[in-house]
Amino acid sequence: xxxxxxxxxxxxxxxxxxxxxxxxxxxxxxxxxxxxxxxxxxxxxxxxxxxxxxxxxxxxxxxxxxxxxxxxxxxxxxxxxxxxxxxxxxxxxxxxxxxxxxxxxxxxxxxxxxxxxxxxxxxxxxxxxxxxxxxxxxxxxxxxxxxxxxxxxxxxxxxxxxxxxxxxxxxxxxxxxxxxxxxxxxxxxxxxxxxxxxxxxxxxxxxxxxxxxxxxxxxxxxxxxxxxxxxxxxxxxxxxxxxxxxxxxxxxxxxxxxxxxxxxxxxxxxxxxxxxxxxxxxxxxxxxxxxxxxxxxxxxxxxx
Amino acid sequence: xxxxxxxxxxxxxxxxxxxxxxxxxxxxxxxxxxxxxxxxxxxxxxxxxxxxxxxxxxxxxxxxxxxxxxxxxxxxxxxxxxxxxxxxxxxxxxxxxxxxxxxxxxxxxxxxxxxxxxxxxxxxxxxxxxxxxxxxxxxxxxxxxxxxxxxxxxxxxxxxxxxxxxxxxxxxxxxxxxxxxxxxxxxxxxxxxxxxxxxxxxxxxxxxxxxxxxxxxxxxxxxxxxxxxxxxxxxxxxxxxxxxxxxxxxxxxxxxxxxxxxxxxxxxxxxxxxxxxxxxxxxxxxxxxxxxxxxxxxxxxxxxxxxxxxxxxxxxxxxxxxxx
Numbered sequence: 001x002x003x004x005x006x007x008x009x010x011x012x013x014x015x016x017x018x019x020x021x022x023x024x025x026x027x028x029x030x031x032x033x034x035x036x037x038x039x040x041x042x043x044x045x046x047x048x049x050x051x052x053x054x055x056x057x058x059x060x061x062x063x064x065x066x067x068x069x070x071x072x073x074x075x076x077x078x079x080x081x082x083x084x085x086x087x088x089x090x091x092x093x094x095x096x097x098x099x100x101x102x103x104x105x106x107x108x109x110x111x112x113x114x115x116x117x118x119x120x121x122x123x124x125x126x127x128x129x130x131x132x133x134x135x136x137x138x139x140x141x142x143x144x145x146x147x148x149x150x151x152x153x154x155x156x157x158x159x160x161x162x163x164x165x166x167x168x169x170x171x172x173x174x175x176x177x178x179x180x181x182x183x184x185x186x187x188x189x190x191x192x193x194x195x196x197x198x199x200x201x202x203x204x205x206x207x208x209x210x211x212x213x214x215x216x217x218x219x220x221x222x223x224x225x226x227x228x229x230x231x232x233x234x235x236x237x238x239x240x241x242x243x244x245x246x247x248x249x250x251x252x253x254x255x256x257x258x259x260x261x262x263x264x265x266x267x268x269x270x271x272x273x274x275x276x277x278x279x280x281x282x283x284x285x286x287x288x289x290x291x292x293x294x295x296x297x298x299x300x301x302x303x304x
Numbered sequence: 305x306x307x308x309x310x311x312x313x314x315x316x317x318x319x320x321x322x323x324x325x326x327x328x329x330x331x332x333x334x335x336x337x338x339x340x341x342x343x344x345x346x347x348x349x350x351x352x353x354x355x356x357x358x359x360x361x362x363x364x365x366x367x368x369x370x371x372x373x374x375x376x377x378x379x380x381x382x383x384x385x386x387x388x389x390x391x392x393x394x395x396x397x398x399x400x401x402x403x404x405x406x407x408x409x410x411x412x413x414x415x416x417x418x419x420x421x422x423x424x425x426x427x428x429x430x431x432x433x434x435x436x437x438x439x440x441x442x443x444x445x446x447x448x449x450x451x452x453x454x455x456x457x458x459x460x461x462x463x464x465x466x467x468x469x470x471x472x473x474x475x476x477x478x479x480x481x482x483x484x485x486x487x488x489x490x491x492x493x494x495x496x497x498x499x500x501x502x503x504x505x506x507x508x509x510x511x512x513x514x515x516x517x518x519x520x521x522x523x524x525x526x527x528x529x530x531x532x533x534x535x536x537x538x539x540x541x542x543x544x545x546x547x548x549x550x551x552x553x554x555x556x557x558x559x560x561x562x563x564x565x566x567x568x569x570x571x572x573x574x575x576x577x578x579x580x581x582x583x584x585x586x587x588x589x590x591x592x593x594x595x596x597x598x599x600x601x602x603x604x605x606x607x608x609x610x611x612x613x614x615x616x617x618x619x620x621x622x623x624x625x626x627x628x
Contacts, residue, residue, distance in 0.1 A: 017413055017414065017415075022415065025410055025413065025415060026415065028410065029410060029411070029415075029421050032407065032421075032425070033420075033421055033424040033425065035504070036424050036425050036427060036428060036504070036508070037424055037427070039428075039436065039439045039440060039443060039504075040427070040431075040439075042439065042442075042443065042450065043435075043439050046442075054448055055447070055448060057448060057450070057453050059450065113335075114335045114336040114339065115336065117332040117333070117335065117336070118332060118333050118335075118336040118337070120332055121328075121329040121330075121332040121333045122333075125325050125326075125328060125329040125332075126322070126325060126326075126329075127325065127326035127329040127330065128326060130329075133333065133337065136337070136340070136345075137336070137337075137340065140340045140344045140345065143344055143345075143348060144561075144564070144565060144608050144611075145565060146565060146583065146584055146587055146604055146607075146608065147347075147348065147351065147604050147605065147608050148343070148344055148347035148348060148351060149587065149588070149591070149604070150351055150354060150587070150591055150597050150600045150601045150604060151346075151347035151348075151350040151351040151354055151601065152343060152347050153591060153597070154350070154354060154359070154597055155347070155350070157361060157362070158361075159362060172339075172343075173339070173343040175335075175339055176335065176336040176337075176339035176340055176343075177336075178340070181336060206325075206328055231430050234432065235431075235432040235433055235434070235568075237433065237434050237568045237571075238567050238568060238571075238588065241592070242588075242591065242592055252432075253432050253433075253434040253435070253568075254434075256432075256434050256435060256438070257434050257571075257572060260434075260438050260572070268442055268448060271438060271442070272439070272442075275432075275435040275438055275439060278432050278434070278435050279431050279432055279435045279436075282430055282431065282432060283427070283430070283431070286427070286430045287423075290423055290426070293426065293430070293512075294422065294426075294512055297509065297512045297513055297516070298512070298513070298515075298516035
């Protein structure tokens, strides 16, 4: 019954469209989607062209419109041009991909753990200074990154932390997230207090309650935090370029930019092949998890 | 057993339990707080110290406020950077939000394939900015770009896009053959090209938030208005727009903040050439290319004070127009 009632209210929100309007709407949406997707299509097509076809502005140089054949060899050629890692002998591209994977994994695990811990304290425990500390966490959200960028970089230099060109510089500063704490705390607060009392009667302490009840109940929120940080870290560029100079410590987006400023500058087909390989992992993850992004944006968007 | 409230223990036992709970809380908070103190709070103070020195890779000499006076000189590079940042923001925010609102409204209608359109439009947001900016730089290219190629179908002369430092008003005036007064140039075409890219990246994200906002408007309101004879446009104008204003307000705030810290794509597409040196680019360049940590730090403090003030003013004025 209740379900029926809500579905009736829902259906009145949107007007039933006249067929003419409907087709105009579809045409418009399809055109906009094409604009959204054309750059990706152009990247993929260009990545298997030869340079001549790129320069001659051939959008589709293959049959039935042309005589060229797809050049899959652009991919190994681009990887070859990026060079090899002297330490391990593996292709530098692979090394930078592994760097990125490693850094991303560290940051996701770190942020999830520190955020869940802090969110639990703010949501469930009483202690002196609670509101002051919570305000401190929120205040860090308002400090612009650009303001702390220079001093943070200096801190990585030799006479300070001496983390320049190391995984420590790429990971440690980002293991805590005020956004993560805030979001997870919001979800923890929605869990009725009675549940804790019940768990206490059954003999569970705080840690067991957190791990066995709170975390499973708020899994979507925690996953959302993890996924957003996956995207942000995988695409990290600004900081990673500033605190590394060795090729084998570069993250993949910095490696891509180095390639674009070098060989890839004129060899557009190779530049697009490398771009496609950088973008592919993130798109695959996105396709399998896209519902968490929408839900995450919705909840953070309306509570932020 | 019903969940009756456990009576709180009294006296000594209660005290020791409260202490235990507080210790647990501090333990759980300490990793995150320590990280914030070391990498966010401390750098603010450290940055101030750095800004008072001729600081290269280390402190060379104490120079007081020299970095600040240098940045505030009338011919300093800070003013154009401030101008570019604010122009970029003023151009991107309304275009982005307007398009996102329209798209959200269209997708909110009863149509098929909603999730396909949502996924397609959100795709640019998750893509690596370095990669997508590299793609767009080539789409804009005067030599191999498909943008000029497509426009030539409509008889439009090839443009330089990201390589163009002339203002768009100047270009328009030249095209129709009138002369504008010297100062009136408008933002460079390069900056406008970056605005177009920015819209492409963020419109899907903004649209998703608008869609959530639309879902929160009670259907009964539309029903009631329709009984009173309201049609499509007036429903949109008098119900959707006002009831969506908290969402719009929130979105405009995060979009403005986003434009102020925009960096990756500008760096990849122009490196700050042709009138695209925004605050972020200027600060970064001083540090990355010239190792002027002291000067860069002073610039960061000055620019972000101004930007904070602008944001607060915007917040105040826009906040008044929100209907709750």
